[in-house]
Amino acid sequence: MTQAATATQPSAGNIPVTRGLDGQVYPDAIATDPYAMGWMQGEPVPLNKRIAFADGSNYRFPQFRWAFAHARQLAPTLAVRRADQVAAAFGRALDESLWRVAFQPMVGDVRMDWSDLLKATYTDAIIVMHRGRVVLEHYGGVMTPERQHVSMSVSKSVLGLVGAMLLHQGVLDEGAHVEHYLPEMAGSGFAGATVRQVLDMTTGIHYSENYADPQASIWSHTYAGGILPRPVNYDGPDSFMAYMPTVKPLGTHGHEFTYRTVNSDVLGWIIRRVTGRALADVVSQMLWQPMGAQDEGYYTIDSCAIEFAGGGFSATLRDMVRIGELIRQRGSFGGQQIIPESVIADLHRGADPTQFVANGPPTLRGWSYRNMWWASHHVSQAIMARGIHGQNIYIDPRAEMVIARFASHPVAANMVNDVYTLPAYAAMAEHLRQT
Amino acid sequence: MTQAATATQPSAGNIPVTRGLDGQVYPDAIATDPYAMGWMQGEPVPLNKRIAFADGSNYRFPQFRWAFAHARQLAPTLAVRRADQVAAAFGRALDESLWRVAFQPMVGDVRMDWSDLLKATYTDAIIVMHRGRVVLEHYGGVMTPERQHVSMSVSKSVLGLVGAMLLHQGVLDEGAHVEHYLPEMAGSGFAGATVRQVLDMTTGIHYSENYADPQASIWSHTYAGGILPRPVNYDGPDSFMAYMPTVKPLGTHGHEFTYRTVNSDVLGWIIRRVTGRALADVVSQMLWQPMGAQDEGYYTIDSCAIEFAGGGFSATLRDMVRIGELIRQRGSFGGQQIIPESVIADLHRGADPTQFVANGPPTLRGWSYRNMWWASHHVSQAIMARGIHGQNIYIDPRAEMVIARFASHPVAANMVNDVYTLPAYAAMAEHLRQT
Numbered sequence: 123m124t125q126a127a128t129a130t131q132p133s134a135g136n137i138p139v140t141r142g143l144d145g146q147v148y149p150d151a152i153a154t155d156p157y158a159m160g161w162m163q164g165e166p167v168p169l170n171k172r173i174a175f176a177d178g179s180n181y182r183f184p185q186f187r188w189a190f191a192h193a194r195q196l197a198p199t200l201a202v203r204r205a206d207q208v209a210a211a212f213g214r215a216l217d218e219s220l221w222r223v224a225f226q227p228m229v230g231d232v233r234m235d236w237s238d239l240l241k242a243t244y245t246d247a248i249i250v251m252h253r254g255r256v257v258l259e260h261y262g263g264v265m266t267p268e269r270q271h272v273s274m275s276v277s278k279s280v281l282g283l284v285g286a287m288l289l290h291q292g293v294l295d296e297g298a299h300v301e302h303y304l305p306e307m308a309g310s311g312f313a314g315a316t317v318r319q320v321l322d323m324t325t326g327i328h329y330s331e332n333y334a335d336p337q338a339s340i341w342s343h344t345y346a347g348g349i350l351p352r353p354v355n356y357d358g359p360d361s362f363m364a365y366m367p368t369v370k371p372l373g374t375h376g377h378e379f380t381y382r383t384v385n386s387d388v389l390g391w392i393i394r395r396v397t398g399r400a401l402a403d404v405v406s407q408m409l410w411q412p413m414g415a416q417d418e419g420y421y422t423i424d425s426c427a428i429e430f431a432g433g434g435f436s437a438t439l440r441d442m443v444r445i446g447e448l449i450r451q452r453g454s455f456g457g458q459q460i461i462p463e464s465v466i467a468d469l470h471r472g473a474d475p476t477q478f479v480a481n482g483p484p485t486l487r488g489w490s491y492r493n494m495w496w497a498s499h500h501v502s503q504a505i506m507a508r509g510i511h512g513q514n515i516y517i518d519p520r521a522e523m524v525i526a527r528f529a530s531h532p533v534a535a536n537m538v539n540d541v542y543t544l545p546a547y548a549a550m551a552e553h554l555r556q557t
Numbered sequence: 558m559t560q561a562a563t564a565t566q567p568s569a570g571n572i573p574v575t576r577g578l579d580g581q582v583y584p585d586a587i588a589t590d591p592y593a594m595g596w597m598q599g600e601p602v603p604l605n606k607r608i609a610f611a612d613g614s615n616y617r618f619p620q621f622r623w624a625f626a627h628a629r630q631l632a633p634t635l636a637v638r639r640a641d642q643v644a645a646a647f648g649r650a651l652d653e654s655l656w657r658v659a660f661q662p663m664v665g666d667v668r669m670d671w672s673d674l675l676k677a678t679y680t681d682a683i684i685v686m687h688r689g690r691v692v693l694e695h696y697g698g699v700m701t702p703e704r705q706h707v708s709m710s711v712s713k714s715v716l717g718l719v720g721a722m723l724l725h726q727g728v729l730d731e732g733a734h735v736e737h738y739l740p741e742m743a744g745s746g747f748a749g750a751t752v753r754q755v756l757d758m759t760t761g762i763h764y765s766e767n768y769a770d771p772q773a774s775i776w777s778h779t780y781a782g783g784i785l786p787r788p789v790n791y792d793g794p795d796s797f798m799a800y801m802p803t804v805k806p807l808g809t810h811g812h813e814f815t816y817r818t819v820n821s822d823v824l825g826w827i828i829r830r831v832t833g834r835a836l837a838d839v840v841s842q843m844l845w846q847p848m849g850a851q852d853e854g855y856y857t858i859d860s861c862a863i864e865f866a867g868g869g870f871s872a873t874l875r876d877m878v879r880i881g882e883l884i885r886q887r888g889s890f891g892g893q894q895i896i897p898e899s900v901i902a903d904l905h906r907g908a909d910p911t912q913f914v915a916n917g918p919p920t921l922r923g924w925s926y927r928n929m930w931w932a933s934h935h936v937s938q939a940i941m942a943r944g945i946h947g948q949n950i951y952i953d954p955r956a957e958m959v960i961a962r963f964a965s966h967p968v969a970a971n972m973v974n975d976v977y978t979l980p981a982y983a984a985m986a987e988h989l990r991q992t
Contacts, residue, residue: 165741165826166798167861174860175633195633195862198610203703206643268638306600363601391600418853425609426602427630 136238138230140532143334148532151241154184156263156530161188178351187530190272190511191246191264193436194420197349200429202419202437203406209414209456211440212447213255220250220258225549228485228541239546243512243539244531246271249443251524252554254451261439263530268417270436271528274509277421277435278386280445281401282494284408285321285389286465293396296321303392306363311371312388319375320385320392321493322473326373329382333510333534339369343384347424349434361426362387379473379491380481383432386494390431401429412460413448415441433509443526446515449505450524465493469505470519472497485540502551510534514543521551571673573665575967578769583967586676589619591698591965596623613786618967625707625946625965626681626699628871629855632784635864637854637872638841644849644891646875647882650690660984663920663976674981678947678974679966681706684878686959687989689886696874698965703852705871706963709944712856712870713821715880716836717929719843720756720824721900728831731756738827741798746806747823754810755820755827756928757908761808764817768945768969774804778819782859784869796861797822814908814926815916818867821929825866836864847895848883850876868944878961881950884940885959900928904940905954907932920975937986945969949978956986 140148148154160171173179173189175196180189189196221237234242240260247265250258265271273280288294296318301308303317311327312320319325329339344350346358346365359365369384390401397404402421410419419437421429429435448454449469453461473490482489490497498504507515512529525547531539575583583589595606608614608624610631615624624631656672669677675695682700685693700706708715723729731753736743738752746762747755754760764774779785781793781800794800804819825836832839837856845854854872856864864870883889884904888896908925917924925932933939942950947964960982966974 162862164861165829166796166863172860192862194629195635195858198630198632199634200630208641361601394600423630425607426599427597427627428601 136234137241142533151244154187156188183532188264190530191269193272197422199420200402200423202402202410204418205411205414208416215255215257217257223550223553225545227545239542242542244529246528246530247439248527249439253522267440270438273435274433274513276507276509276513277433278494279507280435281386281431286493290462290465303395306367310367311369315375320389323385323491324376324379326375328370328372329384331382340383347430349422349430361424362428378477378480386432401431413444413455439526439528442515446517446524446526449517469495470503472499475499483537485537508536512539516547518551521555523551523554571669572676577968586679589622591623622965623699626704628707632857634855635837635858637837637845639853640846640849643851648690650692652692655693658985658988660980662980674977677977679964681963681965682874683962684874688957702875705873708870709868709948711942711944711948712868713929714942715870716821716866721928725897725900738830741802745802746804750810755824758820758926759811759814761810763805763807764819766817775818782865784857784865796859797863813912813915821867848879848890874961874963877950881952881959881961884952904930905938907934910934918972920972943971947974951982953986956990958986958989
């Protein structure tokens with residue numbers, strides 16, 4: 123780690139100033155290092171260094187640079203049991219020269235390299251694997267290889283994998299309507315939507331997800347689940363399952379993709395209903411156990427102990443990269459087919475990109491969203507899981523490359539990360555292909 | 558499990574009515590089975606079936622029959638990492654006829670057997686080992702072999718083991734005063750008390766622990782740590798480390814034993830100070846890792862992420878019985894001396910029983926308290942860890958027997974359990990000695 127830390131000192135001048143979508147300027151990654159800032163240090167911790175759920179400081183920058191790596195110390199959680207038989211660690215072929223791999227961000231007139239990337243994107247931890255071996259690994263701030271970090275919407279992709287596997291097993295029918303599994307949803311905007319439409323987020327529902335808008339539905343959703351402190355005098359739904367049936371229809375199911383987190387929680391509820399088990403147990407049984415996860419994962423939960431399927435999953439980076447490597451290996455690990463190959467092929471094939479054009483993120487032109495994974499439709503066959511503030515699993519089969527990354531970028535919107543990470547990942551892939 | 562459940566149906570009439578120290582009658586174990594009562598079941602869970610920290614229902618009977626097995630789903634927690642190399646499960650020589658082993662409780666005119674014991678003491682889970690093999694194992698209600706359960710003051714004994722090991726290593730000096738390690742405590746009632754006096758709870762401090770008294774210090778202590786919801790307009794200390802220095806002196810250090818939980822939290826703070834690590838990490842490194850713990854343990858924590866050393870530890874029963882078996886094996890496991898033999902000998906030797914007479918529990922006449930373990934001074938050399946509402950690790954070297962038990966008895970006071978468990982354990986020991 124010391125070696126990596128030394129190699130990743132910033133090249134002065136190559137780190138653009140961080141601005142929010144509204145132009146607000148944020149202090150940089152070095153100034154907000156959570157360890158240096160002294161969060162939760164002291165005996166007792168001084169009041170101005172404490173981080174808590176109740177006052178919202180756990181989701182406030184720069185405090186969340188500590189909080190993202192300590193979710194279970196701040197709120198109730200449910201364990202995703204680790205493998206009884208932990209897999210051997212991946213082989214290592216560390217190459218510190220890779221920190222010098224250069225790329226051109228999508229915006230700005232600056233040439234950057236990978237050591238700049240860490241700082242520009244407030245990266246807490248990153249692993250790059252090539253041909254099944256670890257070639258770069260770095261932990262900054264309060265992160266360690268054993269520490270779980272929030273994955274935000276990477277949670278959706280973990281869930282989507284499980285959903286696609288259950289489709290393959292015939293436990294779920296992609297043509298069945300939501301209300302077939304969840305009669306509670308018959309009066310909601312999800313009525314008439316198929317499991318496939320939920321998985322690909324082409325449901326026609328009234329649900330906004332602009333993180334910069336305090337009135338957006340995503341906040342009502344999280345207040346219902348108690349994932350953020352509720353406003354004073356809150357009298358809305360008091361659980362995810364009370365919230366979901368209140369979502370109204372908007373437009374037509376199956377016509378176009380729109381990114382709406384509630385689809386993931388509906389999928390989580392469906393999976394719970396058909397398996398009769400907690401989502402945490404299903405993820406453990408179908409992924410964590412067979413892939414030999416090193417550590418437990420865990421979910422933040424609501425007042426009914428129901429997992430926040432759309433964004434509440436924490437795990438270690440080494441287990442996250444293992445998911446990516448499992449996909450790169452077409453679902454096979456240790457001679458076992460953990461994920462059916464047809465499920466992997468479906469992820470890479472993606473959904474219909476024409477349904478993605480209207481509402482897809484501007485940084486992902488030409489992509490689509492399939493089984494809660496982002497598919498590039500690029501010749502590399504790259505796919506990606508991504509979560510706000512900079513969480514990623516990125517798989518480039520052509521370059522035989524897998525990247526997992528945790529970050530605590532001050533700006534939630536993925537596109538603020540994408541403008542650096544996507545060119546950086548592409549440059550690394552090109553570099554590795556040639557070695 | 559099914560077999561055990563069948564074998565442990567109550568013998569009608571042999572289960573005494575449960576009464577509190579004030580005479581209050583409680584519904585029995587069958588009527589309050591947490592699964593049958595439907596706690597936290599339903600999608601969403603009906604309001605009258607929810608259990609939460611905020612409203613205190615997590616520490617209310619019969620709700621706590623569910624909550625004791627779900628502490629991490631109700632509050633922030635800190636993990637005690639399980640062993641990277643999990644030990645092989647103990648051999649099994651199950652003998653269901655042992656449920657018929659009979660005993661005479663300390664009170665009442667009734668003859669009971671071990672299947673009655675489970676019901677009379679609201680036992681959630683129990684394991685009996687003989688000569689290193691499991692001879693009885695039972696999980697009731699919501700418990701399973703993989704589920705952690707609160708251990709209450711068994712937490713102290715886990716900590717005391719670690720403290721005694723650190724003394725043996727010379728990291729701690731049993732003659733040093735509390736303020737030598739913790740200058741913050743120089744103005745408190747602990748000033749002038751030695752580490753040995755803290756370990757054996759012979760400190761002279763003003764701290765009451767009558768669980769039936771709402772004004773008892775134990776409640777101020779837990780409110781400070783936020784382990785129970787604070788009263789409205791609470792303005793007391795807001796962390797364990799803010800509370801401990803406020804404890805006043807009473808009497809003389811080193812003269813007599815008095816059971817006061819705050820000693821354990823002071824010991825926890827000292828251990829943190831000398832190791833420079835979180836208690837959870839120390840317990841993992843010194844016990845959980847070397848003994849090959851099957852599952853992680855975890856601590857409930859305060860607003861500074863400091864462990865409730867005196868009562869906040871949860872673990873699986875199989876890991877708890879492993880501690881007991883490790884002690885029975887004189888600290889040796891798999892050819893390694895995990896706990897120095899002299900530390901084990903010291904536990905069995907106990908403290909000075911004359912210092913125990915005045916304030917020792919009436920059910921433990923002739924015993925003493927050493928390194929936060931209860932020593933019987935009996936020819937069997939039995940020692941015990943015990944926590945309110947019925948938590949136990951019991952080691953009888955002469956009978957080559959170890960028992961671990963989790964329970965959710967409606968009455969906190971240990972003596973309400975002791976009147977059944979101590980005769981039952983003695984009867985089982987006698988029975989096993991003869992086989």
